[in-house]
Amino acid sequence: DTGVSQNPRHKITKRGQNVTFRCDPISEHNRLYWYRQTLGQGPEFLTYFQNEAQLEKSRLLSDRFSAERPKGSFSTLEIQRTEQGDSAMYLCASSLALRQGYTFGSGTRLTVV
């Protein structure tokens, strides 16, 4: 078990470009979460999947953001028409059950220039 894997670790993109991040959760974990963290702040919840179903989305997830989890395994988070305000660390976490702790990945740091 290698934990939660996120790729890429770093991404620099020009404003207006689209970016996609990937998260590979722990294999037996059926629950997957995306968070965003800006400097000096705690992580903010974006969205939650149980298997392939997206069950909850934060109001932070504007229509430029989309997340998928095909076949209930890995997940992708896409940001279209990136803005400078999208610059942040994007964290993925997974868990086996609601009452268990989450395992987080190391995140993807996005810089929009």
Place this chain on the structure above:
Amino acid sequence: DAKTTQPNSMESNEEEPVHLPCNHSTISGTDYIHWYRQLPSQGPEYVIHGLTSNVNNRMASLAIAEDRKSSTLILHRATLRDAAVYYCILRDVDSGYALNFGKGTSLLVTP
């Protein structure tokens, strides 16, 4: 979820016990108390959680007040690797899936 209040920062000496406080005066009966920590340049790491009774694991102990309006994360013997931001989070699993992180307590451990 109800809110938590934590000191912005704390400092401890290496090999000494550390008591990290958290106030949650509006906690509901179904809120679990979770603690996570985040080392620099890493994602958060689960530490411990509990509902009413004190909890112990290999990383730390969680002491919960009898009225549940406060709790304390106890690191029995701080090491330099324990320097991190510690988050106290309340989570009602019956009403949502999100962990609502605040700003946490930044723990500095000095040799």
